[in-house]
Amino acid sequence: MKEEITGIIKCALNSLKKQWEIKDLPDIEVEIPKNEAMGDFALTIAMRLTKLLKKNPRAIAEEIVEKINAEELELFDNIEIAGPGFINFRVKKEFFCKGLGQLLEEEHSSLRTDLGKGHKVQIEFVSANPTGPLHIGHGRGAAVGNALCNILKAAGYDVQREFYINDEGLQVKLLGESVFARYLEICGRDDEFPEAGYKGDYIRDIALALHAEAGDKYAGTFEDNGGPVTDYAYKMMLVNLEKDLRDFGVLFDNWQSEKEMHVQGKVTDAIDALNSKGLIYEKDGATWFSSSQFEDDKDRVVKKQDGQYTYFASDISYHKEKLDRGFDTIIDIWGADHHGYIPRIRSVLEAFDLPKEKFTVILIQMVSLLRNGEPVKMSKRSGDFITLREVIEEVGADITKFVFLSKKADSHLDFDLGIAKEQSSENPVFYIQYAFARISSIFKQATEKGSSLPAGRQGGDLSLLKEAEEMSIIKKLSQYPLVFEGAAISCEPHRITYYLQELAGVFHSYYNKHRVISDDAKLTAARLSLCMAVRIVLEEGLKVLGVSAPERM
């Protein structure tokens, strides 16, 4: 529907272009007016042209509308100019019904687009260190990343979901030392626990598992046995990470190991590649990358005086790797506490000739965990913190995901366990799911009463839908593509969350005022069709958000 409107406008503008003697036109933006009385769709193009043409926006709007009148007009009840220069379209009911018919016929495929044209995009998210369980912040990243992947896939991109494993370096070594210390305890040897070691119970669990498998085999020095113990520990952590994420409904296509890149010599290769571009130099016994030639405010060390690569060197290699694997667009989802690293990574990608706009970082702001308004105390040092798994077990995966998807990523978020679990009215996820369940129930009822489902799906005469609430639903349904496209372009899944609440809202109103199933067979069929359309859109929306759509509640 949006295409039809922009198409008509484009046509009108093209013929006006010569007369106005301008070359470029601003983007044609279709908006949904705030107030339904204003119309169904609104265009701001006239106001956008004021500066270019140096004319009154209303006058421009009039010129445009005049041109449109010359074109075909059978799609609209009226087109009027309002306010400072809006062009408001009131769409003919038949046109809306045509859209509804198409939705019923093509179902989910009509809700997806080819915006991405098969371009390869890689989205890296979560990427938690395999040294501890996932916490609530990781959950937020997982929920947003997962939804974004789903959205971009539905928008025609070739999406790869990736988890980057920091399995090289001190943190992993510390994990190994921590497990080793617990392991010795189990073997009856009380050694000193590493000062900065991980103290959580999961460390002991790993040690126990190791002991069950290997007995006292490694009960020597860390120098002799640290390797296999560390290996065992981090592999087990990975398995747990993968399981936690899977139970949260989040799957990855690829798990990229940092260690592997080192082993394969890719880190060295990447630095060499920069070197051949003249972007590497030696100073003070260290090796530096001239990131300040790009976005960064200073140069960064890639290889320390002691000859070890820095973590940043791995990052360089990893982002080069992303390019080498042929991705057109790279999206990194990070915790907001890493925002300071954006300029240097941006510099790396620019050094490797990736255009600026092809790299996006989405920052996930901090989550504060509360219980009935009181902050939940968390201390990573003592290992005393609530894990993502515990949150999911307590409040459920759907609610958890939904809470994360109902706010934009870069604003702080309070996650109240008490509210999430108990006061269901504060959880709009139920509101949406309930609408879906009600529709399912209607169909069940209809089947029992003999109104056949196929009639509900396609057979209804949509022109019988005359109630104001029915029109509200039809209009709301027609807005999905607009909302969906906006969510995809801006990488903002929460827009779909809000839309679904609105759609559920107009449906609930309708449900309370009118009966779908009645003695009037034709009307029943038409209304069942409408319900089916709502069902399809709700299902599609929930699916991309990664939230379930239960038939019954």
Next chain:
RNA sequence: GCGCCUGUAGCUCAGCUGGAUAGAGCAACUGACUUCUAAUCAGUAGGUCUGAGGUUCGAAUCCUCACAGGCGCGCCA
């Protein structure tokens, strides 16, 4: 000290990248279950968009400066 994010109804948040009379949910108040699920609906009330300037036809949105909260500024990972 420098940088980034945030500041909108009592609370939690939207506000479609500069548009029309700033919107939802919760909480409060008034009503609606003999009827396809009341996890719902109808209605009332609730605002100096943190503050001060600026940019223009037009600002919650953009620019500057304050104020408040959060997070970063390593040859750590």
